[in-house]
Amino acid sequence: MSKFNVLEHEIVPEHHLVPVEEEESVLSRLNVTKDDLPKIGINDPTIKALEEIHGKLDPGRIIKIIRKSPTAGYYEYYRVIVKSVI
Amino acid sequence: MMSLIWRDTKKNIELISENLPCSYAVEYMPVTSIDIGYISTDKQNIDYEVKISEVSKYEPADDIIQKRKTGLKAILKIESIRKIDRTPISEFKMEKGFKELTSFALGEKFHVEYREKEEFKMSDDALSVMEDAESRGYSIPVSLAYKLVKYKKSLPSDKYEKLLKRVDLELKKREIDPFEAVGIIAAQSIGEPGTQMTMRTFHFAGVVEMNVTLGLPRLIEIVDARRIPSTPSMTIYLTERYKNNEEKVKELIKSLENTTIIDVADIITDVGEMSLTIKLDKNKSRDRLVSMGDLLSALEKKKGIIYNQVDDESIAIKLQQESFKVLYQKQEELKTTPIKGVSKISRAIGRVDPKEGAWVIYTQGSNLREVLNIEGVDATRTTTNDIIEIENVFGIEAARNAIYREAENTLSEQGLNVDKRHLMLVADMMTFSGAVRAVGRQGISGRKSSVLARAAFEITSKHLLKAGLLGEVDPLAGVAENIIVGQPITLGTGAIDLVYKGNKK
Incomplete structure (x- = not known):
């Protein structure tokens, strides 16, 4: 956790928590299981910042990231929270 | 709101929690207007939060828990104690800036308001184009939807339909086929122009020269995910109040540069007398805006020495324990004693950036976490070229953006035109696991x-x-x-x- 809101930095794209009810539809739209999604560590500064807003987040929750792309404008990316990353 | 932070043993904490509410005698006298205290069991982290209702002078009594047996000065009336999540001491703004807790300190917990960025919403026009295209069975990216807005309004519907069809066709033509080996294509597309890159690293254009690794060595550094790049460097943007005020910028630059005693003074060792003399260099100290007072306050924290100001240029230092070994050790220690500045930042220069139209500070060396908390620094834009540091401070997604940005800049600086998608693929692969992994035996290929x-x-x-x-x-x-x-x-x-x-x- 940093002393200022990391989510506000220019280089950090939008991070949003996907509600548990919507997880199913996200996974079926992408045609993957949770294990196939890219990962994000529970100790990631952005997750710590999201925890300040939403309360404690458990591994397994899905984070929606809206990335700015030089080719496609904007697009969505998903990451699943994991306990530890390597 | 100031609060008290002190270090204590597990045994004392147990005693307190068993006898709540209680009076607790401590060996220091804090200012009286305190109602929250924090206890650390080691030097770096805080584990307990206590509510203090009263602070009074120490007087012996029966029902007092003593922190230690002698030298007690004050009594804290403790109402409650609660274990909190381990927080590093760096999260507290201390009265005196230091990083390790010795006995006690007064500090303030940082309060940061966290909120999410507002979710990206397309403009209504673009959204209607997108929905319209989707209902006709075409899928188009967001950037195209924006471009199509004006045609949707101006063209008759049959022509617009034709346009959409054509757009879709062109998009499909450019799509990568299923099971195409994109990794190989990306590797060759980056590798071939890479062979034309010069191995030469050239200089930073500007008033003051500054070396930054460029070209092939830098590209290798990026994909290898080195812990520390060979030339870490920061670009510091300033807030509204600072960015057009040259004087304030100059001041900020001086406060950034890490100045040690050897930078502004000479240290003379007298072996016969077993003493050291620090001689302040007038020119150097004026350059770095260091006064005698700064030097003295830097020496204040040093242990094992007795210092004495001789005149306004020199300080005589005697050792508490006289031996040649200690003399040598102290001399070496004094050389690197910081007087002011941010650690790791060896040099900072300011320039008026033509694109920005305002002052921007460039540094040699990088310490993102500390620089972001300095007043006058625009914390939402300031960045570094150290990818691992970005990962630690801003998270994995920011690191992914940093990899892409650095690789793109390195290549375009050499006049090479590599398609953005290849670099994005590399950046995505390197950050897939949630941590930055190198391309190679240690990273992607090895796993x-x-x-x-x-x-x-x-x-x-x-x-x-x-x-x-x-x-x-x-x-x-x-x-x-x-x-x-x-x-x-x-x-x-x-x-x-x-x-x-x-x-x-």
């Missing part, structure tokens, strides 16, 4: 799931031996392992399997 693919890459015997010991299974799903066993590879047409769904009767 493939297939044994044979790993063995074919590097250190064959190690991988085969380990796989044999652990009984690993290789499903032969990748390219390298299928070449080894002599089967068609799983790319292009080779990736297609015949599936027979039998009649369910």
Whole structure:
């Protein structure tokens, strides 16, 4: 956790928590299981910042990231929270 | 709101929690207007929060818990104690800026308001274009939807339909085929222009020269995910109030540069007298805006020395324990004693950036976490070229953006035109696991799931031996392992399997 809101930095794209009810539809739209999604560590500064807003987040929750792309404008990316990353 | 932070033993904490509410005698006298205290059991982290209702002078009594046996000065009336999540001491703004807790300190907990960025919403026009295209069975990216807005308004509907059809066709033509080996294409597309890059690193254009690694060495550094780049450097943007005020910028630059005693003074060792003399260099100290007072306050924190100001230029230092070994040690220690500045930042220069139209500070050395908390620094834009540091401070997504940005800048600086998508693929692969991984044996290639693919890459015997010991299974799903066993590879047409769904009767 940093002393200022990391989510506000220019280089950090939008991070949003996907509600548990919507997880199913996200996974079926992408045609993957949770294990196939890219990962994000529970100790990631952005997750710590999201925890300040939403309360404690458990591994397994899905984070929606809206990335700015030089080719496609904007697009969505998903990451699943994991306990530890390597 | 100031609060009290102190260090204590587990035993004392237990005693307090058993006898709540209680009076607790401590060996220091804090200012009286305190109602929250924090206890640390080690020097770096805070574990407990206590509510203090009263602070009074120490007077011996029976029902007092003593922190230690002698030298008690004050009594804290403790109402409650609660274990909190481990927070590092750096999260507290201390009255005196220091990083380690010695006995007690007054500090303030940072209060940061956290909120999410507002979710990106397309403009209504673009959204209607997108929905319209989707209902006709075409899928288009967001950037195209924005471009199509004006045509949707101006063109008659049959022509617009034709346009959409054409756009869709062109998009499909440019799509990568299923099971195309995009990694190989990206590797070659970055690798070929890479051979034309000069190995030369050239200089930073500007008033003051500053070296920054560029070209092939920098590109290798990026994909290798080095812990510390060879020339870490920061670009510091300033807030509204600072960015056009030259005087304030100059002041900020001086406060950034890490100044040690050796930078502004000479240290003379007298072996016969067993003493050291620090002689302030007038020119150097004026340059770095260091006064005698700064020097003295830097010496204040040093242990084992007795210092004495002789005149306004020199300080005599005697040792508490006289020996040649200690003399030498102290001399070396004094050389690197910081007077002011941010650690790791060795140099900072300011320039009026033409694009920005305002002052921007460039530094040699990088310390993102500390610089972001300095007043006057625009914390939402300031960045560094150290990718690992970005990962630690801003998270994995920011690191992904940093990899892309750095690689793109390095290549375009050399006049090479590599398609953005290749670089994005590299950045995505490097950050897939949630941490920045290098491309190579330590990272992506070394962690493939297939044994044979790993063995074919590097250190064959190690991988085969380990796989044999652990009984690993290789499903032969990748390219390298299928070449080894002599089967068609799983790319292009080779990736297609015949599936027979039998009649369910």
